[in-house]
Amino acid sequence: SQKIEQNSEALNIQEGKTATLTCNYTNYSPAYLQWYRQDPGRGPVFLLLIRENEKEKRKERLKVTFDTTLKQSLFHITASQPADSATYLCARAERSNDYKLSFGAGTTVTVRA
């Protein structure tokens, strides 16, 4: 099966700094990767999607990159705020069943004021 791994369970940063989260996958590149945010006790919420032919995608203070050579996606939160504190999940789709996503275990970000 295709694996997807997020490099760390927790990340603590100072308000105003940039948080960088890593997502690595094995074997072939997926058609796209997705990033979700999950608050405690809630379901995940979609943030961004990046396709394999896209190098970078931005949405407000969020930026995602996709490097098929390194088999890696980076997720950046710039000018971080305490309200950005949450768990962030990356997900990949299987090429044969592209509607079936596999999720990483998540990285919990805590932004200190």
Added chain:
Amino acid sequence: DVKVTQSSRYLVKRTGEKVFLECVQDMDHENMFWYRQDPGLGLRLIYFSYDVKMKEKGDIPEGYSVSREKKERFSLILESASTNQTSMYLCASSLGQDYRSSGNTIYFGEGSWLTVV
């Protein structure tokens, strides 16, 4: 906005009981999913359905079954609950197989916390 509604937020059941977790989506989505989420293990797919009465096993189907009699409703059934099924269960839906437009973004419900004692 897409809404995925899980009928029960918190449940406590006894070992051996039959448990039904119900989920309804209001956006005419083709695909529906049941995941469970455990600390350190992330989201694991139990079952998914790509059409009414159609289902496929996910990564951890043992001990579970599902039912999709109507497009908007997807039920997860624990035939005989066990303590190792204590977890948070998440229902989700997505539009369909045209990933070019939607990327098959998954919309999640708020989760059902099940404790089996």
